[in-house]
Amino acid sequence: MPITSRLLDHTCIPHKANQQGLPVIGTHPTQLPKWIVDDTARNLHSNPESLMNRRKILFGLAAVCMAPEFVYAQAQPPAGQKRASGQFTTGSTSGGVSLYQDGDHWAVYLETDFDHEGSPDPWVALGQNGFRRDAIIGELVEFKGDQTYPIGPKLNASEFNEVYIWCVEHNVSLGRARLTWR
Template sequence: MKHLLSALLVIALTTLATLGAMAGGSTSGTFTGKSNHITTGGVTIETHADGTATVTLDDDFSLDGAPDPRVAFGKDGAYVPAGDLGELKMLNGKQTYTVPASINVDDFNEIYIWCLKFSVPLGVAKLG
């Protein structure tokens, strides 16, 4: 009986771990302004069970303004042009961006608000 209970417990824990992995996950960060710009608020990256991912700038997101702001991934302090998700939709508030299938979110550890016109960061959120 004791071995049966142990086996059932192992099966249950394995099943829970598998379901957790299938459900996807999320990571988040908080923006810090760069290049004399004020960028604040949070960002959340969600990976979904179907393999898709989204980047959501939270309700408290705010950028003081700049020409041609973009949302993009970065890694270790560097903006990655191939990780560009498109134009910033609004200077304030919640907004969601679909991550193209060609981008693996696990390859990055930052989200950038990037000024394409002047090639400078406006804000960076370290993910963790």
């Protein structure tokens, strides 16, 4: 099997935790699977050009897995126009939330005053007069401060009027914000 197809399945390895103790995915050079090291060593003398290509692929994928913007939610307002906003008023969550649109791309932005008191398994989700399981958009990365969560293309953001912080483990709301559209 070519190394590129195997790398895509095995490159990202947990090696540290964020502030909540959740695993952060990345590749630490000392934690690469043994088959990568063995495959590289076998090809060292037989095909040096192939070895260089494999190194480029390996280090490129490692860099992508370790890039902070792929591991943590971005901590800045997203590009585009603010289309809706609201305040978390229920549960253990407070602060502002906004929906931004940039062309065909939508994002949920948790404002700088966002504060969640902590809970197991919190996720960011959208709702329409109630929580919708098909509208969970990302695991909550930080309990405080601004964060951006992109809304996938399968969801039509303009159909929603609420943002939730939802505990998937216990299937309960940890906070709800009613959105006011502009």
